[in-house]
Amino acid sequence: MVRLLHCGSLAFLAVGLLGGPSQAHTVKASDSVAVTFHLEPDHNPRAGDPAQVWFVLTQKGGSTIPLSQCDCHLQVIAEENGQTIAQPPLTAVSAEQYQNIPGADVTFPKPGAYQLSIQGQPQTGDAFQPFQFSFPVTVAKGSSPKPSPPVQSTDTPLSSSKSGLPKVVWISISIGVGLSFVMLVLRLRKK
Structure with a gap:
């Protein structure tokens, strides 16, 4: 029981510090083409920082359309005035399990x-119908190129301790050790 509790505390600590995986994808479809956007x-792009965008183009039936088979174009449009900027x-990029998909x-x-507006048509023939999809993007304030002045440390539970580790880490470790000790004492009393 003590080992289980200790492992649970470590798992809680790891998830809290590292966070879980997050992947956001947006899918839109027409009669003959679906587009997955990432x-x-x-x-969460930031102003002034490069961001990679990619699109998985899929034909009706599920087969992927590689960039080499699509005459595709991308436009970045400012919503405030509708201007293409x-x-x-x-x-052709590779992302996740996809190969040779349009990216920029x-x-x-x-x-x-x-x-972000992507439009495309087949390079040759009529493998799919021409398409155009738009995806809204909200851009956050970017990082300042100038270094920020040092900030006075506030003594909150999430600020760093003198050892350099955030206090939340020490709190998590203390809780885990404390719970392990209580479980050990309870186990010894039962004997």
């Missing part, structure tokens, strides 16, 4: 609301 990092070139690096100039 924007790194985690659909960039047309980054699409290149996008740097948003300032915080605000944008639309």
Whole structure:
């Protein structure tokens, strides 16, 4: 029981410190094409920082359309005035389990609301119908290029201790050790 409690405390600590996996994808579809859209990092781009965007194009029936078979174009549109501010070139990228899908690096100039618009048609023949999809993107304030002045430490449970580790880590460890000790004492009393 003590080992189980100790392992549970460590798992709680690891999840709290590292966080769980998060992947955000947005899917839109027309009659003949579906598009899965993803924007790194985690659909939370920051102004002035490069962000990678990629699209998985899928034909009706489930087969993936590689960039080499699509005459695709990407536009970055500012919502405040509807102006196209960039047309980054699409290149073939590999992301997750997908290979040779359209992708681009996008740097948003300032915080605000944008639309990423992808349009495409078959390179040859009529393998799929021409399509156009737009995806809303909210861009957060970017990191300042100047170093920030040092901030006075506040003594809150989440601030760093003198050893350099956040107090939340020490609290979690203390709780785990304390619970393990209580369980050990209870176990010894039963004997």
